[in-house]
Each structure stands twice: as C-alpha cells, then as structure tokens.
Amino acid sequence: MILSILTWIAMGAALSYLALIFTRLQQEWKLYSHRSQLPPGPKTIKTGIRKPWLWFQELSKEYGDVVYLQLGPTPTIVLGSAQAAWDLLEKKGAIFSSRPRFIMGGELLSGGMRGLMAPYSPFWRRWRKLLHSGFMQRQSETYRPIQSLESKVLMHELLIDPLNFRRHLERYAASVIVTVTYGRRVEDVTTDIVVQRNGESMGRLTSVNIPGKFAVERYPLLKHVPTFLAPWKAEVLRQREKDIELYTELMDEVRDKVGRGVAPDSFAKHLLQEQASLGMSDLEIAYTAGSPFGAGVETSAGSLASFFLACVKFGPRFIPQAQEELDRVVGRDRLPTFEDLDNLEYVQAIASETLRWRPVAVLGGTPHASTADYVYRGMFIPKGSTMIAPLWSIHLNDSDFPEPH
Secondary structure (H helix, E strand, C coil), X not given: CHHHHHHHHHHHHHHXXXXXXXXXXXXXXXXXXXXXXXXXXXXXXXXXXXXXXXXXXXXXXXXCCEEEEEECCEEEXXXXXXXXXXXXXXCCHHHHCECCCCHHHHHXXXXXXXXXXXXXXXXXXXXXXXXXXXXXXHXXXXXXXXXXXXXXXXXXXXXXXXXXXXXXXHHHXXXXXXXXXXXXXXXXXXXXXXXXXXXXXXXXXXXXXXXXXXXXXXXXXXXXXXXXXXXXXXXXXXXXXXXXHHHHHHHHHHHHHHHCCCCCCCHHHHHHHHHHHHCCCHHHHHHHHHHHHHHHHHHHHHHHHHHHHHHHHHHHHHHHHXXXXXXXXXXXXXXXXXXXXXXXXXXHHHHHHHHHHCCCCCCCCCCEECCCCEEEXXXXXXXXXXXXXXXXXXXXXXXXXXXXX
C-alpha cells in the first residue's frame, strides 16, 4: 500500500516536472525564433541591485526606451519614456492590462482578493468598476469637506510643532484616506490601532513581493505543496488570516453603522450599497475597501514631503510667484478653498511638477503583463512578458525634460 502511494507520488512529480520542462522549452523556442526582433538589452543581469529604479534608468539611457531583460524564466520589458508607456499600456490596454502572477503576494497571502494583483478577469473588472464609481469626479467632490478639514488640522500641527512635520503629514494622509474609506478620523498616527495594523499588513505584502526571494514564483507548482512540507507556505497563510481579520472588522463596523442609520458617506458604505448588484462576497468588498487604504498613506505623505524638499531646495525660484498668485486670488484674510482651484494655475503647476520631480512610486506601481504577442516599432514583445514602466525613468527622461532634476 505504502509502495503504491509512493509510486503515484513519484509519477505525479515526474509528470509535473515534464510539464514544466515542456512549457519552458516552448517559451525558449519562441524567444529563439524571434531573437533578432527582441528589444535591445543587456546580455547579463546584475545581481544584488538595491535600487532597481536607478538601474532601469541606466538601461534606458544605454539601450533606449524599450529594453528587454530575461529575469528568470519570464521575459521582462522595461519602458523608459512616456510615449512608449502610453502606446503600449494605454492605447493597447486590451493586450497589456493584465498582471503577472503574484503567487506569494496575490494568491497565497491575499487569496486572489487584491485587485491590483489580479489578472484581467471578471473579478478585476468588478473591482475596477467599484473603484471608479467610488472615486469618479462627482463622487470624489463629496469628499472635499474631509480634505478641507484635515488640511486645516495639518496647518495647525505644523505651526505648533514643525520639527515633527513628517509625522503630521502621515497623520493628515492617514486621516483623509481612512475617513474617505471608512468614515472614521485618525487623531494620532502613532497610536491609531487601525493605522498600525494597516502598516503591518503592508509590511507583510512588501516582504513577500521581493523578486527572486521565493522559488514558487519561478516554479508555480510548488504552490500546491502541503503546508507541513512547506513552512514558508504555512507562515504566509497564517499572515493572510491577519489581513482578513483587519479588513472584515473594518467593514463590519461600517455595516453596523449603516444598519443603525448613523454611517457617514464613505467608500465602504458605497460598496455595501453596490454589493448585491455586483454579486460580490463580503470578503471581496472588504478587500476592495482596503485598496485605497492599503498603500495610500505612505504615498500621499511621501508626495507632501517631496514638496517640502522642493521648497528647501528651490524655494526662492517659485515661492514668491506662488505667494503673489495666492494673495491675488485668495487674499490674506482666509484660506484657499476648492472653489479657488481653477484660478490657481501656478500653484497647480507646482503640485504637478513636484509629482514629476520626485515620484513616490519610482517603479511605476504594479507591473503589467502581455496576454498576446505584439510587435512595437519593429520589436517583438512575447506573450506573457512582464511590463515595467518605472516612473523614475519616465519622469526624469532627458528627452522629455531637458533639466529633469
């Protein structure tokens, strides 16, 4: 009996290995047959790269705005200009809107519930539709009072305690996002339990999304190894339960307030109202609500910190003109409001330039994946390629911005 079981296990392992080899050989043959059409790129790949966005920038300067890399078994295309990113990711979105497999972060840790890591699918389309409906122009305008209130609180905090400006920026960003998402303010970012637990959740996600760290990303069949033989898998599944607990508790709190008729307008409330029509489970809407809450705190606070840095570095070159515009449009007896925005063209330009000058998502966010072979400017992009559009390269491209820094 035991011998028979072992025989079947051995046969299963052998068949799995053959399937892996066959798929790999198919891919290798396609790449070989189109080798003369592949985009230019280095023949060898650096190891131990600590700041990959700087390396991608070097590659774009050396090889052009479409670079080919062979990172493990997966072809990778690095886009180094806004034009290339627009042509492929936007204009050819039907081919390049999917995502590569994130087995550790997207499947094991998140159970396929994080829309940002989901492939192009009915779930992804529902997730995207909900985000758009919750944050489209008309809906987002209802959140303006929240932003106005928190900006006034931020100004007061900076005035009385300027040395801890980074903490104040994080509190402001966290409170805006948590209030918009769940209808609850953040008074102190260092003690708010929801913010702390969210930080831990983002830490878990970051730790499993390190390229090359886990063999299962290169050999997906390892995902099905029993947990008693794979401690790494058992651990990530335990971590998943912590995320589920966080997101479901937050949604249950909103659901309870909705039932009692005391829930303020929020993205989570909007999701509960749309849940039945979209046929989404409680867990799906819990994770969907966590999408803006997840990584938004650090990115928003980081952008504001970059503005402070720009003021220190270039202040005399733009602050006087910004002050003149504010005095002329707003005056000195009140604070600016959203109604002033259309008349503050120079101030808006400063905000846009800050985001270009020091992009927070230096790697361009979550990579895309191609779902079909495609030829772009005579270069062959294989089906299944990982597409990376690092904002550091795009925003600091010498051709588009003669003085990028």
